[in-house]
């Protein structure tokens with residue numbers, strides 16, 4: 746099973762709530778919007794991975810202590826656990842987003858998140874994450890690899906979960 750992260754930096758611009766998304770330029774989910782993120786490297790905690798991936802993909806610097814764990818997403822493919830994704834949010838970061846070979850960053854109003862250009866499951870959990878909730882979800886895909894070409898089948902979502910035992 747793969748372990749991965751997503752990170753959603755937030756800001757308020759003249760009373761409009763925005764979230765930093767990326768348009769993925771390569772790899773899984775290429776061409777779709779998502780948060781900065783990616784796979785854990787050996788010996789890395791999810792929090793460290795989210796900080797590294799956000800730096801590599803969009804150039805923002807984040808103190809790991811400023812990340813708030815918001816979700817744990819269990820993506821399953823054909824009945825097997827495929828990816829466990831740890832989701833973080835933060836309002837505290839340094840720098841200005843810049844594009845990289847992996848990602849084109851874009852600040853988007855929370856009310857205008859382009860769910861029609863994202864993973865099909867995102868619309869089921871991201872609104873809660875952007876509303877400040879904590880969620881745990883299981884999302885089942887069928888049809889074989891790669892995951893981004895499989896069909897989304899069904900899901901279960903729990904709200905108000907605690908991540909107190911996060912490593």
Ligand SMILES: Nc1ncnc2c1[nH]c(=O)n2[C@H]1C[C@H](O)[C@@H](COP(=O)(O)OP(=O)(O)OP(=O)(O)O)O1
Nearest residue numbers: 749750751772773774782783784820828830864866
């Ligand atoms: N179903 C679904 N919805 C939303 N987001 C995701 C999924 N499945 C996923 O894998 N993801 C997320 C989780 C990760 O953040 C990315 C995939 O990471 P990937 O680009 O493969 O990882 P990197 O480490 O950046 O890739 P390489 O640099 O190793 O090529 O999508």
